[in-house]
Amino acid sequence: MFAPFILQLRKAGLPVSLTEWLALMGAMKAGVAGYSIEDFYFLARATLVKDERHLDRFDRVFGEVFKGIEGSPDxxxxxxxxxxxxxxxxxxxxxxxxxxxxxxxxxxxxxxxxxxxxxxxxxxxxxxxxxxxxxxxxxxxxxxxxxxxxxxxxxxxxxxxxxxxxxxxREFKDLADDVALGTRNMKLALRRLRRFARQGEATELDLGGTIKGTAAKGGMLDLHMLPERRNAVKVLLLLDIGGSMDDYIRQSEELFTAASSEFKHLRHYYFHNCLYERVWTQNRRRQQNMVGTDELLRRYGPDWKLIFVGDASMSPYEITAPGGSVEHWNEESGIVWMRRLTSHFRRVAWLNPLRQDHWRYTQSIGLMSELVEGKMYPLTLQGIDGMARELLK
Amino acid sequence: MFKTGKDYIATRELEVAVNAAVALSRPLLVKGEPGTGKTVLAQEIARSLDAPLIEWHIKSTTKAQQGLYEYDAVSRLRDGQLGEERVHDIRNYIRRGKLWEAFTHEKRAVLLIDEIDKADIEFPNDLLLELDRMEFHVYETGETIRATQRPIVIITSNNEKELPDAFLRRCFFHFIRFPERETMEQIVQAHYPDIRKDLAREALNVFFQIREVGELKKKPATSELLDWLKLLMIEDMPAEALRTQDAKVAIPPLYGALLKNEQDVHLFERLAFLNRARR
Known part of the structure; x- marks a missing residue:
């Protein structure tokens, strides 16, 4: 009787596998749930859901299958x-x-x-x-x-x-970083942005040093250790979200997934259309998670590589004029803030998901490109590759 | 069967999850806000089942192998130079890890793997087989360590890293939700049975008000509340001191136990100032 349940769960996008299903059956057999529907619900949830983000979806499917409650209209x-x-x-x-x-x-x-x-x-x-x-x-x-x-x-x-x-x-989804497929190429392209350095605690055996030291001491063991090699590149990612970026969410997600697994020092913030005096740490509930842009300047040194991701498509006023923002009243224009950032960070680049041959039709893209000194690259493999080379120069 | 104890209030859903993990001898993965009793849960299970507790705290440098065993080649080399007798038996240089301990304990043990997300991203994958079959091979001596009684494995995570799917598939999962007021009262009652009623009520009021302030970097959780209450009791704070101090108007007394971050304290001071100015 439970077979439709698992099928429904899979249809709703929950990654339920046979292993989990058998575990649930085993637990039922062992009498963990007894005969209470509530306990069965708890048990099924503990067995089949592995991520708190899926809990809500599970509840809905459970309700549909076992009580016949219809889902809300979309x-x-x-x-x-x-x-x-x-x-x-x-x-x-x-x-x-x-x-x-x-x-x-x-x-x-x-x-x-x-x-x-x-x-x-x-x-x-x-x-x-x-x-x-x-x-x-x-x-x-x-x-x-x-x-x-x-x-x-x-x-x-x-x-x-x-x-x-x-x-x-508007409440957009945070960029989920679980898009694993198709990010491998991007990871490889981003890998160019590596710069290894030995930092932190000495945990690795320095074989060469040890042999040298032992020989120097006439055969008495003399251990040398050194810190692990780590990628020392620091990346600050600023992502445009919402509005005209809706069409490129998938691309941005892929980039984000690739970047977050590739860099140890990666911080990301969100902005909308153009950069003004504040950014958001989480895309959802932006009103609560604001950080001043000047805070970014204080918090991250000039050695951080700053990467914007956005289509830079907007009305030119949003960049040039005070009060041009579509969401709030901004005292200082986008240009002022862009200049502040580009003069603080030594390496700045902009990734644009829009096709490169369409760039010239939108005035604001040219403007933005000028503001980042022409370092605007398309969000493609070649683009990322070019950006990585530029950022490491 | 695991049941809500005298000092630990577990919801029914948590009881079911724990019992399922115990019955099927599969690991239980526990997530939730910091300070909601993830680590204490393992201690409580050990107590209620009268089982020994083995704790393995994970750090960013922890390797999966360390949980099984470590071969100390360096000290053997040194002993070899000094001509020690014990150098001839390799077993003298194998240090048992926490998993080994748990597998070979004469009683069924509770193994806590605390904050698994702190470790390297490959860490959970390296433990897949060991946790699934509850056995592993020691290459140096050629023996296989097999669990005589499968230990109850409790794993906690703070969500700093995503855990691999293959690993998740082998676990039960429970997300400890932040307790409702009613549950919270029970928890307070369980920890401090002789607390004054009025003090507890006022303190909870202030506590939930603070949690409602959206911008806090670190919201105070159960463990912070309990610490704070203890301080209030030691100071013998009158309940009125809390009542007049609407959390929106002033910083609660002894706030250090609740707010762990200077930015949060600043935020609070600012809010309090704004509210006073508005009056």
Whole structure:
């Protein structure tokens, strides 16, 4: 009777194998769980789940298989959103400046009134068009729209990269570093960035030294030790996340996986579009995990190699003008911060997942490339290779 | 059967996981926030099953081989030069590791492999066969050490490194969640049965408030709370001292036991200052 359970688990992406399945059967036979469904749940979880990140998924599958509870629908029906809730959500997430901005666009009340009116007129889910709330239109309401002053309602990723303010706090997944396939080549390319040095405690037998020392002492054993050889290169990785980078998440993940297993000294932070006065240590819950960019300058010496990963595709104002950020009010422009970083760190490079032959169509890429003194490389094997050579010069 | 003891409060899910590991003699991998009682768990299992506890604490330089045995070639060489008698028997230079000890113990032992993620990334892989079959070969003497009674293996990890799949497949897994308030009260009660009720209540209030502050580098956990309570009891702190000090307004007394990081203390001072200014 449990066979569908394991199949469902595998379908949900949990790496359950036969070994674990047999272990569960063995434990059942040994009477660990008794006859309580709760104990069986605990037992199954201890046997089949090996990572706390999978616990939630396991719970859902368990519920589905054993209680017949249906999974929640993946997309939110726009009609199902109560207007009160929408209003609260938007109010909560607006800063004073943003509210002033809304005022300039005809007032918050008016916007909400129109929204309410349209919600009433609208029947069912809507896609495309320029008036209805739904997905993919140019109306100021709804998701995936073109209207630059639009109110975004509860979608997970933006499809067009034009909105002037992103209002819903998006929660992206942290870059998972468990993408093992396809990273081998990248690891090999990154391996160029190695510079070995003997540091730390002497734990290895220095054979040459020992023989020499023993001979010098006339045959009495004289041991010499030396520290292990380690990769002494330090890498600071700054990753662009969200917005226009959504299409390149897989590539970035691969790079990240490769890098994190290749370097002992690797620190990474996230930023959005352009670098300003702060970065995030974790992509999720960015509001809580902010670190000042000046902190980076203090914490990491000029010998760290700084690598940006991002598509550098944005409105040029986001780089050049104070207040150009799409997410907050930045006192100093992106240029100022980029200059600070590039003058502090001796070696800086930028990896761009966008195809190189498309770079010239976006003005901001040229700007960024200039800011890193032309050290912008495509996120391909050759690109990484070129970057590694440059960084070690 | 492992059961919640007098001094250690285990949730039912933890009991089931431990019992499964004991029944099938497979390693139990325990993860969770630092300070939620991962290491203490092994001690508690040993006590409740009346089994000897063998602890192997892992460091970044620990090699898997050290857990099995080490052959001390250097001291044998030295003895050879000095003409010692014991040099003729190689067994004199084989030092037993913790796994060997656990395998050959006359009683079924509890083996704690503490903080396995501290070691090199290949470390768990090197122990796969040994933990699976509970036997290993000693090349120097040509003997095979086999577990007479399979020990109960408890492995803890702080998530600093990912563990290999092949290793995980052979383990049971339990993630110790941070205890709810109710469980926490039981834990406090179990450790300090004669603590004043009002003091415990106020201290828990402050403690959970602190945990709610999102930006803390290291959130205080159970072990910190217990240390703090002990200090409060030694100082004979009146409960009012805690009550007036809403954690958002002032730093709690004896905060050193709760906040382990000068940045967290600064953060707290700043928050307290802001809150006072707002009043």
């Amino acid at each position: 997309g939110l029906d726009p009609m199902a959103l109560p207007e009160e809730w929408l209003k609260k959500l938007i109010e909560k997430n607006l800063t004073e400046e943003e509210k002033a901005l809304v005022e300039a666009l005809g007032g918050f009340e008016k916007l909400m009134e129109t929204l309410k009116q349209r919600l009433e007129e609208q029947k069912g889910r809507h896609q495309g068009g320029n008036k209805w709330i739904g997905t993919g239109g140019t109306s100021p309401f709804g998701a995936h729209g073109y209207n630059p002053e639009g109110v975004r309602i509860g979608q997970e990723e933006s499809r067009h990269r034009r909105a002037t303010k992103v209002w819903d706090k």
